[in-house]
Amino acid sequence: MIPAGQVFRRLLPPIAWAAVILVITGIPGESIPESDVLKIPGIDKLIHFIIFAVFGVLTYRGLEALNTVKKERSPASGFSIALISIAAGVTYGALTEYIQYCCLPGRHGNYQDFMANCFGTVFGVFLMALNQAKK
Numbered sequence: 001m002i003p004a005g006q007v008f009r010r011l012l013p014p015i016a017w018a019a020v021i022l023v024i025t026g027i028p029g030e031s032i033p034e035s036d037v038l039k040i041p042g043i044d045k046l047i048h049f050i051i052f053a054v055f056g057v058l059t060y061r062g063l064e065a066l067n068t069v070k071k072e073r074s075p076a077s078g079f080s081i082a083l084i085s086i087a088a089g090v091t092y093g094a095l096t097e098y099i100q101y102c103c104l105p106g107r108h109g110n111y112q113d114f115m116a117n118c119f120g121t122v123f124g125v126f127l128m129a130l131n132q133a134k135k
Helices: 004-025 043-070 077-103 111-134
Strands: none
Touching: 004 043, 004 077, 043 077, 043 111, 077 111
16 A cells, blocks of 8 residues: 555646646636736637646646555556546646635636536546656
8 A cells, every 4th residue: 555645746746737727717807907918719729728637637647656665567557547546637627617606706617617627637647648658
């Protein structure tokens, strides 16, 4: 069994990034400063994609680091890490959109943002899995 301290240390980056995402998505709509950049069509979806791609990368890296601590590698372990990372990103992406939809004045969670979150997560995990396969 892996000591709790090692688990926490390995998973701290994705947990911290999840907190950053929650803070960003929790900013009231009227508090977001006006910017010409934010008026670019599709930029909102690109931002969602990027922040969740980072989440996917960090989650994959954290789980991969835990896997190396166990020293029990199997051919399926990389696939399992990818699936768990994607499941975490999709779940968290849905949760952030739901919180925006029901709980935050001036913010509106929607399906398109959720899909950008999902695609970003999958992209980040895919990059990490591809990188891992090259090793």
